[in-house]
Amino acid sequence: MDLDLKHILTASMLLFAVIDIVGNIPIIIDLRRKTGHIQSGKATIIAGIILIVFLFVGQSLLNLIGITVNQFAIAGSFVLFFLALEMILGITLFKEDDESPMSDASVFPIAFPLVAGPGSLTSILSLRAEFNVQNIVIAIIINMIIMFVVLKASNRIERWLGQNGIRILRKVFGVILLAIAVKIFTTGVQNIFA
Incomplete structure (x- = not known):
């Protein structure tokens, strides 16, 4: 195994x-109010499986349609660039389908x-172009653990951070995401023309 702490981070x-x-805590709290309960473990496991499966199958799927x-x-x-703009500017560029009534969110x-979603699946394959698969799997697992903790404690986190704290956090991670998008773009261009 070729583990690299810097790549994992x-x-x-x-x-x-x-x-x-x-940043999605307000959405999660709203869904919890509508449905009564969110199964944190179930949501975490399903999201993790989708991300890890796409990490391994995504490249084959791309090869099938002739994309590197x-x-x-x-x-x-x-x-990622447009997702970062959404986070920084507080605008909505990507629209979701109309929500239908749900019993389990x-x-x-x-x-x-x-x-x-689209952003994280794209990120998985973008990361695969730069990092070893083991490092990405560990990064996915770390994020699923964070997701589980946040889902379990979403009400307490919202009270602790407040609306302004959540907004500031979204903007900070938006700037980080913007810088990473530029890095992925330049590395991809360099690899194509190398």
Whole structure:
């Protein structure tokens, strides 16, 4: 195993910024009010499985349609760039489908697409272009542990941070995500033309 602490930390921070589980606390609390209960463990396990399966199957899927990981990473960097703009500017560029009444929000919309959504799936393959798979799997597991803790303690976290604290956190991680998007773009371009 070729474990690299720096790569694990970078991948973990990128996924943490893209998943934005802390920034989604207001959405989680609203879903908890509507459905009565969110199964934190179920949501965490399903999201983790989706992300890890996509890490291994995503590249084969791309090969099937004739796209390299570096090309996907460049395309993904644009998605991350716009997600970062959403976080920094407080605007909505990506619109979700109309929400339908739900009895269990643990799978939809929390596990998918809130956590394992377009941004995080793109990030997984973008990271795969740069880092070893083992480091990315560890980063996914770290983020799933954080997700579980946040889902369990969402009401307490919201009271502790307050609305302003959550807004500040979203903006800070938006700037980090923007810098990482630029890094993924430049690395992808360099790898294509190398």
